[in-house]
Every structure is written in structure tokens, then in C-alpha cells.
Amino acid sequence: MEKINEVIKNIKDLDQGFMAKAKERLDNLTKPKESLGKLEELAKLIAGMTACENLSLAKKVIFTFASDHGATEEGISAFPKEVTAQMVYNFLTGGAGINVLANHIGARVVVADLGVACDLKPHKNLIIKKINYGTKNFTKGPAMSKDEALRSIAAGIDIFEQEYSAALIENTGGSVRGGQKGIDIIGTGEMGIGNTTASSAIAAVFTAKPVKLVTGKGTGIDEEGFENKIKAIEKAIKVNRPDCTNAIDVLAKVGGFEIGGLCGVMLAAAAKRVPVVIDGFISAAAALIAAGIEPKTKNYMIASHSSVEKGHKIILEYLGLKPLFDLNLRLGEGTGAALGISLAEASIKILTQMATFKSAGVSERVEE
Amino acid sequence: MEKINEVIKNIKDLDQGFMAKAKERLDNLTKPKESLGKLEELAKLIAGMTACENLSLAKKVIFTFASDHGATEEGISAFPKEVTAQMVYNFLTGGAGINVLANHIGARVVVADLGVACDLKPHKNLIIKKINYGTKNFTKGPAMSKDEALRSIAAGIDIFEQEYSAALIENTGGSVRGGQKGIDIIGTGEMGIGNTTASSAIAAVFTAKPVKLVTGKGTGIDEEGFENKIKAIEKAIKVNRPDCTNAIDVLAKVGGFEIGGLCGVMLAAAAKRVPVVIDGFISAAAALIAAGIEPKTKNYMIASHSSVEKGHKIILEYLGLKPLFDLNLRLGEGTGAALGISLAEASIKILTQMATFKSAGVSERVEE
Numbered sequence: 001m002e003k004i005n006e007v008i009k010n011i012k013d014l015d016q017g018f019m020a021k022a023k024e025r026l027d028n029l030t031k032p033k034e035s036l037g038k039l040e041e042l043a044k045l046i047a048g049m050t051a052c053e054n055l056s057l058a059k060k061v062i063f064t065f066a067s068d069h070g071a072t073e074e075g076i077s078a079f080p081k082e083v084t085a086q087m088v089y090n091f092l093t094g095g096a097g098i099n100v101l102a103n104h105i106g107a108r109v110v111v112a113d114l115g116v117a118c119d120l121k122p123h124k125n126l127i128i129k130k131i132n133y134g135t136k137n138f139t140k141g142p143a144m145s146k147d148e149a150l151r152s153i154a155a156g157i158d159i160f161e162q163e164y165s166a167a168l169i170e171n172t173g174g175s176v177r178g179g180q181k182g183i184d185i186i187g188t189g190e191m192g193i194g195n196t197t198a199s200s201a202i203a204a205v206f207t208a209k210p211v212k213l214v215t216g217k218g219t220g221i222d223e224e225g226f227e228n229k230i231k232a233i234e235k236a237i238k239v240n241r242p243d244c245t246n247a248i249d250v251l252a253k254v255g256g257f258e259i260g261g262l263c264g265v266m267l268a269a270a271a272k273r274v275p276v277v278i279d280g281f282i283s284a285a286a287a288l289i290a291a292g293i294e295p296k297t298k299n300y301m302i303a304s305h306s307s308v309e310k311g312h313k314i315i316l317e318y319l320g321l322k323p324l325f326d327l328n329l330r331l332g333e334g335t336g337a338a339l340g341i342s343l344a345e346a347s348i349k350i351l352t353q354m355a356t357f358k359s360a361g362v363s364e365r366v367e368e
Numbered sequence: 369m370e371k372i373n374e375v376i377k378n379i380k381d382l383d384q385g386f387m388a389k390a391k392e393r394l395d396n397l398t399k400p401k402e403s404l405g406k407l408e409e410l411a412k413l414i415a416g417m418t419a420c421e422n423l424s425l426a427k428k429v430i431f432t433f434a435s436d437h438g439a440t441e442e443g444i445s446a447f448p449k450e451v452t453a454q455m456v457y458n459f460l461t462g463g464a465g466i467n468v469l470a471n472h473i474g475a476r477v478v479v480a481d482l483g484v485a486c487d488l489k490p491h492k493n494l495i496i497k498k499i500n501y502g503t504k505n506f507t508k509g510p511a512m513s514k515d516e517a518l519r520s521i522a523a524g525i526d527i528f529e530q531e532y533s534a535a536l537i538e539n540t541g542g543s544v545r546g547g548q549k550g551i552d553i554i555g556t557g558e559m560g561i562g563n564t565t566a567s568s569a570i571a572a573v574f575t576a577k578p579v580k581l582v583t584g585k586g587t588g589i590d591e592e593g594f595e596n597k598i599k600a601i602e603k604a605i606k607v608n609r610p611d612c613t614n615a616i617d618v619l620a621k622v623g624g625f626e627i628g629g630l631c632g633v634m635l636a637a638a639a640k641r642v643p644v645v646i647d648g649f650i651s652a653a654a655a656l657i658a659a660g661i662e663p664k665t666k667n668y669m670i671a672s673h674s675s676v677e678k679g680h681k682i683i684l685e686y687l688g689l690k691p692l693f694d695l696n697l698r699l700g701e702g703t704g705a706a707l708g709i710s711l712a713e714a715s716i717k718i719l720t721q722m723a724t725f726k727s728a729g730v731s732e733r734v735e736e
Contacts, residue, residue, distance in 0.1 A: 030458050031465050032446070032587040036703065037676065037696025078400070078733045086730040090398050095723025097399050103721075104714050219400040220733065308405065325693040327711075328405025335404065342710060343695075346472050353471075355463025362454040365446045365588065 156264020189334020524632020557702020
């Protein structure tokens with residue numbers, strides 16, 4: 001908990017001065033005022049998050065964390081548990097959806113094993129921070145111990161901080177100028193057969209909505225599987241009684257290691273004033289944990305899309321986040337976040353690269 | 369009309385074979401079936417439009433056409449008419465919103481003067497196809513003659529075909545292999561003080577909706593200007609009686625030269641099986657004219673966003689197009705189309721670059 005406390009004391013409010021400066025510039029660019037709608041709001045928000053001069057979102061990283069879930073024993077997923085490990089190899093060889101979309105937007109993908117149920121073959125681009133070989137079946141007791149929950153969050157913090165420092169040294173040769181960042185913006189992503197089940201449980205606990213309202217069909221289960229899933233989540237909550245005022249308790253009892261890891265990434269990014277683009281339902285569940293630990297983390301969150309998983313909208317509303325778009329996505333991995341990062345970068349290019357009325361010699365609107 | 373007829377006879381149906389092949393591949397990629405939602409639908413659609421092997425959307429062009437509108441005399445815009453010409457220079461020096469977003473997505477912007485009210489200084493990147501020095505005030509008679517309407521469409525066809533041929537020679541050194549295209553995808557954009565007024569008139573005529581329902585505040589007029597705008601449009605329709613079964617008649621009586629030009633671009637692109645990403649309200653009005661001339665042009669249209677201009681949604685519904693996103697944009701120039709093109713390219717990269725279950729050695733879903 002010490003490391004977590006160390007990080008969260010650095011999570012600050014949005015910088016109102018930078019937001020006001022961004023708004024002033026946006027209003028002077030060669031376009032009708034506010035005519036770029038949500039892109040302008042986004043640019044202003046990111047200015048407040050980053051609070052730096054020479055704002056750029058060139059350095060983009062997506063954190064895709066993998067882990068297994070003991071609740072798969074309950075017949076809650078359309079895919080066998082082995083797929084978690086298989087997909088990790090797919091991430092490492094560049095064949096997954098997130099690889100394609102990260103390439104498309106010029107982002108790097110950081111892949112980590114937080115708790116896959118088998119030993120993965122080492123690979124130069126695989127970070128291994130295995131907390132355990134999958135969580136326990138949460139219908140029979142806590143998914144993990146409190147210590148494991150804390151260690152999963154700490155692992156996420158470590159992974160972010162190592163990437164940040166390494167990138168900073170790589171980009172600057174070690175001589176860091178004021179305000180320069182190792183990473184400009186991040187996206188969160190995950191892979192874990194069974195992890196929509198854990199996420200629905202987290203959503204139900206925090207938002208106090210009935211399980212049925214926050215549970216979807218994940219990768220595409222049939223009606224029987226869907227009934228199993230709802231029953232498993234209801235049982236997990238009944239058996240474990242997670243305390244919604246204690247985010248670590250919720251993570252331990254009904255969460256997952258990749259969810260804890262992503263929560264750690266979110267806290268660490270917020271502490272460095274790095275915007276966090278939330279992907280889908282599982283990332284949003286991690287955001288609930290992060291916001292539960294330190295509500296100011298929400299200042300640094302951008303919701304990319306509205307997922308097909310119906311609990312996603314409910315979490316975003318609870319967090320006060322408005323998604324940028326809805327493309328009926330339900331893949332995870334960080335795919336929606338990648339598209340959201342591209343819009344965020346577009347918004348910052350608008351802010352920093354467009355001409356003003358004055359610089360372009362364009363007449364302003366007729367005085368009313 | 370001869371040139372237009374020559375083009376439209378080459379506009380074909382979507383290729384069902386390529387669509388089926390795309391669907392088959394999408395269903396075998398390492399992701400739950402259809403979990404990339406609208407991106408998958410888009411990829412399938414583009415496969416049907418382009419009907420080519422080795423599908424890529426690397427060569428992206430946005431056509432941004434400028435022209436003036438005589439109806440500005442009626443006090444219908446928040447900006448003075450001079451802004452049209454000033455913004456053309458801004459496009460040419462790279463300071464406008466469309467320049468920034470086109471750079472962001474790796475697209476080229478083709479800027480053309482279809483009818484700006486003054487003589488523009490020549491510039492190596494400015495195409496001059498001036499039909500006239502702005503349209504006439506359509507509250508007093510037709511905006512342009514029938515001949516001018518036809519010439520504006522033909523000018524758009526010429527501009528597209530020249531760009532297409534030039535790019536094909538540049539990319540291939542003249543030795544074109546089968547199926548290779550000079551341009552892979554286009555976006556439409558425009559600049560013209562007063563052109564939302566013309567577009568509302570076009571929308572009202574085709575959709576038979578009351579003018580009030582298809583008229584918005586354009587660049588941001590006040591209430592008085594808004595009343596002027598509605599009255600001007602109602603008067604234009606009453607005075608000119610455009611025939612909704614004759615798209616050329618509608619263009620001539622209540623349209624604009626940039627709208628005719630974009631209509632020509634759409635027809636020419638469709639004839640080459642090049643997907644057309646529609647920007648906002650004015651581009652959608654041009655799409656109405658194009659679909660009026662040849663309904664199959666709709667096969668090649670992708671609606672990028674849903675604009676703040678309320679007539680936009682109504683036009684898209686009329687055309688049977690569903691926008692990909694809604695970011696409250698109302699700038700035009702092709703800015704929304706640029707973002708839409710990026711999504712289209714993402715969808716094609718998904719289709720062509722992701723691994724299949726077989727190639728990645730990932731287990732498929734459990735048999736039900």
C-alpha cells in the first residue's frame with residue numbers, strides 16, 4: 001500500500017490556467033467558434049491534464065494486460081481458458097486487433113502477463129509480472145487475497161513507470177528539459193477469458209445496480225451461458241460481500257489481476273499528468289477501482305467508446321465520463337482506446353497547428 | 369450532359385463476391401465474431417465498393433471546393449463573404465482545420481475554386497475551375513443557369529479524373545497492374561460563406577421537409593440572421609420552384625458551384641469504384657444531387673459524422689446512410705470526412721492485417 005500511497009499523493013486537479021489558455025487559442029483559430037465540437041472540448045481537457053507547454057501527443061502507448069479467471073469453471077465464456085495465453089502470443093507476433101490498430105495510430109503496445117494460468121514462453125516484448133496462475137473461482141471465495149490485489153496494482157504502477165523512464169531516456173538521451181514527458185498519452189487494454197464476468201461484478205458492487213443490468217454476453221455466450229454468468233456473479237457477491245467503500249476489497253473479492261494492473265497504470269499515469277484513454281468494459285471496471293482509491297484519477301480519464309457490453313455505459317455514467325464514439329465494439333485489448341487516442345491526438349494538432357484569424361489574415365465574424 | 373452520362377454509365381452495384389469473401393475472412397480473424405462492430409461492416413462494404421484484391425486505402429485525397437453565394441446579400445451568415453477567398457489561401461498555406469486533420473490521417477487536400485466571387489492569386493496547388501463569380505441571389509431567381517450547373521458537375525469530374533490519372537502515373541510509373549487505383553478513397557469538403565443556406569434549400573426540396581426543420585445556424589448566426597435565413601430559403605423555393613425529380617434543376621435553382629463540383633467528384637469516384645466519405649451538411653447536399661442524377665452513386669457513399677446542422681441527419685436518413693460518429697462538428701472543409709477516412713482505413717487494416725485463428729494457433733469458440 002506504501003507504493004500506491006506514494007503515487008496517489010501526486011495526482012492533482014486539472015490545471016485551470018492551461019485550460020483557459022487552450023480555450024483562448026481555440027477561439028482564435030480560423031474556424032467558427034466551437035465548430036470542432038467535442039474535439040475542442042477534448043483539446044481543452046488534455047491541456048488541463050498535461051499542463052505543459054509545447055503540447056504534443058506523439059508518444060503513445062497502449063498497455064494490454066493478460067490474466068486468467070477462476071470463474072471460467074462456471075461455464076461463463078464462449079471461449080476456452082487457453083485462449084488467454086494463445087492471444088498473448090498473438091499480441092507478441094503482431095496479429096491481434098490491438099496490434100493492427102496501434103500501428104494505425106502510431107502507438108506502441110506493452111504486453112504484460114499479470115496472471116495467466118500457465119507459464120508463458122519468454123519473449124523480448126513480454127513483461128512478466130505474474131501475481132498468480134489466474135484468480136480463484138470467486139463463486140466459492142475471494143478471487144485473490146488482499147496482498148495479491150495490492151501487488152497487482154503495484155505491478156501496474158511499476159510497468160508504467162518503467163516504460164515512462166525508459167522512453168524518457170530514449171527520447172532525450174537522459175537530459176530532460178522541463179515538462180518533457182516519457183509518454184504523452186496512454187490507452188488501457190486487456191485479454192482474459194472470463195474477465196467480463198469479473199467486470200460485471202465490480203460494476204454491480206460500485207453502482208449498486210442489479211447484476212442483470214450490468215451483465216452482457218462477453219465474447220458471445222448462448223442463453224444458457226448467460227444465465228450461468230449472471231448466477232455466478234450474484235453468487236460471488238453474496239459469498240464475498242465486497243465493500244463498495246473499499247476499492248481494494250472489491251478488487252480482491254471479485255476482480256482480476258489484469259484489472260488490478262490496469263488500475264495501477266491509471267494511477268501512475270495520472271500522477272505524471274498523462275491522459276488515460278479508457279477502452280471498453282473491463283478497462284472501465286479498472287477505472288472504477290482506480291477512482292475508488294483516488295477520485296482525482298478521474299481527472300485524467302478519457303472514455304473512448306461506448307461498448308456493446310451494457311454495463312459499460314452504466315460505469316461511464318457513474319464515473320461522469322462521456323464516450324467519444326460508439327462503433328458497437330466489444331473486443332477489448334485496447335482497440336477502442338487506440339481509436340480514441342487518435343482523436344485525442346487530432347484534437348491537440350488542431351489546438352497547436354491551426355492558424356489563427358490574425359496569422360492567416362482571415363476576417364472574423366461580423367459584429368452583432 | 370454528355371460527359372456526365374459517360375461517367376454514370378460506369379457506376380455499378382456493390383460486388384457481392386468481394387463482400388462475401390471479406391465477411392468470411394473477418395469471421396476467421398482472432399477475435400469474437402463481429403466484435404469489431406461497425407468497423408467490420410465498413411470493411412465489408414468497402415470490399416464491395418472497391419472490388420479489388422490486395423485492398424489498401426493508402427492513397428487518400430480530400431477534395432475541398434470553394435465558391436461564393438449570392439444569397440449572402442440577404443444577411444444569412446455570421447461571416448463576411450470575403451472569408452471564402454481568405455480561407456482558400458489558408459487552405460493553400462496549410463493553416464486550416466482540414467490541413468491539420470488531413471495531415472493527421474495521411475491524406476492530400478485538393479483545393480479548387482469553383483466560383484469564388486473574386487479572382488484568386490494563382491498558386492501551384494490551387495485548381496481554378498471558376499464557373500462564375502459566385503451564384504446569383506436565389507431569392508430573386510435561379511442561383512445559376514442550367515448550363516452552369518452542368519459545367520460545375522463536369523468540372524468536379526475533371527478534377528477527380530485528373531488527380532486520379534496523375535496519381536496513377538506517379539505511383540506506377542505508367543505501368544498499371546490490374547485493379548490498381550490512382551486514389552483509394554476520397555473525402556469531400558467545401559468552403560463557401562452562405563453555403564449552408566443553399567444546402568438547406570436543396571434538403572428541403574428533396575426530402576419535402578419544411579425549411580425550418582432542415583435549417584441550422586451555419587457558422588453561428590444570431591436569431592435575427594436565422595429568421596432571415598429561413599425566409600430567404602422559403603422565398604428561393606417559392607420563386608424558383610425547383611423540380612425534385614430533376615437534380616440538375618435543383619442544383620441550378622438553389623445550389624452552388626462547389627456543391628455541383630462535389631457532386632461531379634462523387635459521380636467520378638463512384639465510376640472508378642472509389643469509396644466517397646461524405647463530410648457534413650453541404651457535402652450531404654451534394655450527395656443528394658449525385659444520388660438524384662444516378663441512385664447507384666449511393667453505393668459508394670460512407671457518411672462520416674452527424675453534424676450539428678440539423679438538416680444533415682435528415683439528408684442522411686433520406687439517402688439511407690448511417691453516420692459513423694457524432695462529435696458535434698460543424699466546420700465543413702472535409703474535417704469530419706478526414707476522421708471518417710481514418711476509420712475506413714483502420715477497418716481495412718483489420719481485414720487485411722489481422723491473423724486468423726488458424727495462422728495464429730488460437731482456439732476457436734467452444735461448440736454449442
